[in-house]
Amino acid sequence: MSTLHRTKKQAKPVRKNLHPRNIHNQGYDFPALVKSHPALAPHVKPNAHGNLSIDFADPLAVKTFNAALLNRYYNVVDWDIPEGALCPPIPGRADYMHYVADLPGLENPNIKMLDIGTGANGVYPLLACQIYGWQCVGSDIxxxxxxxxxxxxxxxxxxxxxxxxxxxxxKNHIFEGIIQTGEFFDVSVCNPPFHASLDEALKGSQLKLNNLARSRGEQKANTQSPTLNFGGLGAELWCKGGEQLFLKKLIKESQLYATQCRWFTSLVSKADNVKPAKKLIRKLGAVDIREIEMEQGNKVTRVLAWTFI
Incomplete structure (x- = not known):
């Protein structure tokens, strides 16, 4: 705690690239986060610019930071995940929920949401419930x-x-076996596995670690065996065919449940996968397709949304 008290109060830059309703637009109040979640204290230190921060290459620091954010801003206590599980950045996941809430027909509070592949973190149902009061179903294999x-x-x-x-x-189905007969969802969300293999996932993690090292003024991340700094168990990070094939299966199967879900949505991390996905959605008869670009820091990702109704 002494480090926090000795450090000058940091300015909170406006992050205009986040959704206007995203509570994290003003940056992070680390002293307040530590106060609400004391376990974060050992991980908070001044960075190279003299601002309070954490080491985003440290899996434990990232997990504890997420727990603090969920505690302080979303009234979720005792959030934890097993070692190796995907640890998603809360501000970015909140952005997804805010943009989904802007889709036509999702204005009222009585919304029912389906999360495909909720993982061990359950972050989308947690955020949707706490931000918008939605009813949620989380599914996973x-x-x-x-x-x-x-x-x-x-x-x-x-x-x-x-x-x-x-x-x-x-494992060959996404909606089948989850959406029940006569059931209706207003929206489905999904964060697809974006790698085609474990090896590809590890290479991606090494690249991420190197980028983090460069941002701190270091030459290269010092690791012989790259860890997945945001975690990720098998089905969370990779699947046969990677994101492209998963999206194809998701879109094809969505047509079979066209009358049981108003909006189908998915994150798309790789820009090259957007065009073929939209082409397939059009071919299957969707009446509205939306590509929503989200920026979180230096990262750009997209939400693809479509409806047959």
């Missing part, structure tokens, strides 16, 4: 991941009646 989300929900009684978890038992 990994049972231990769902068990971890169930544990988070158990520690947050207000979420008990708002989030339902379902297991996908067939």
């Amino acid at each position: 990994n049972i231990p991941s769902l068990e971890n989300v169930a544990k988070i929900i158990a520690h947050n009684p207000a979420l008990k009646d708002r989030i339902t978890l379902r297991t996908q038992h067939d």
Whole structure:
């Protein structure tokens, strides 16, 4: 704590690239975060510019930072994930929820959302419930991941009646076995696995670590065996065919549930995958397709949204 008190109060630059409703537009109030989540204190130090920050290449620091953000700004307590699980940046995930909420027909609070591949973090249902009061279903093929989300929900009684978890038992299906007969969702969200193999995921992590090192004025990340600094179990980070093939399956199967979901959406991390995805969506008869660009710092990603209704 002494480091926090000795450091000058840092200016909070406006991050105009985040959604206007994103509470993280003003940067991070680290002293306030530490106050609400003391476990963050050992990870907060002045960076090269003299501003308080954390080491974003340190998996434990990132996880603790996320827990602090969820605690202070979204009233989610005791959030935790198993070692190696995907640890998503909360401000970016909140951006996705805000942009989804802007889609036509999602203006009222009685919205039901389906999260495809909710992972061990359950972040989209948590944010959708706490920001907009939506009802959510989180699905995943990994049972231990769902068990971890169930544990988070158990520690947050207000979420008990708002989030339902379902297991996908067939790796060849996405919506089938999850969307029930006669059920209707206002929107589905998804963060697809974006690598085609473990090796590709590790190379991507090494590149990310090198970029973080350069931003700190270092030449290269010093690691012989790159770790996934934002984590990621098998199905969370890679699948056969990578993001492109997953999107193709997602889009094709969405047509079969065209009358049971108003808007289908997905993050698309690789720009080259947008054009073929939109072409397939048009071919399958969608009546509205939207490409929403999101900027978070130096990273640009997209939300692809389509509807058959």
